[in-house]
Amino acid sequence: MSTASHLEFRKSSYSQGARENCVEVAEAPGASAVRDSQHPGDGHLMFPIVEWGAFLATVRDL
Template identity: 45%
Template sequence: MPTEQWHKSTYSHAHGGNRVEVSEGLRTAVRDSRHRHLGHLDFPAAEWARFLYSLRGGVTPPA
């Protein structure tokens, strides 16, 4: 992912909270902003969307 645009998760905050950064595109990459040098995990965008939807109480995203 040579041209990633990273942004912090809306659930991350500056006062000791989890610091997760995300880069979205055809694949979604996720990394710990405090340990960027350890790399990232990446997922197909559709799989990431299903994961987020399930966290919000759904089973699969609406078609």
């Protein structure tokens, strides 16, 4: 399992300006890590790359 110190998180493009609900995503081997950008020290959630791709495809269709 990857630790946060080895992950390069990037902030969502929707997390700009006055929006307070921010997430950051990092790529890991075979997975994606997601964390709250306002509380990065609280940890992250890991999702298998297939599940993360399915999530993104569903969100794009909304």
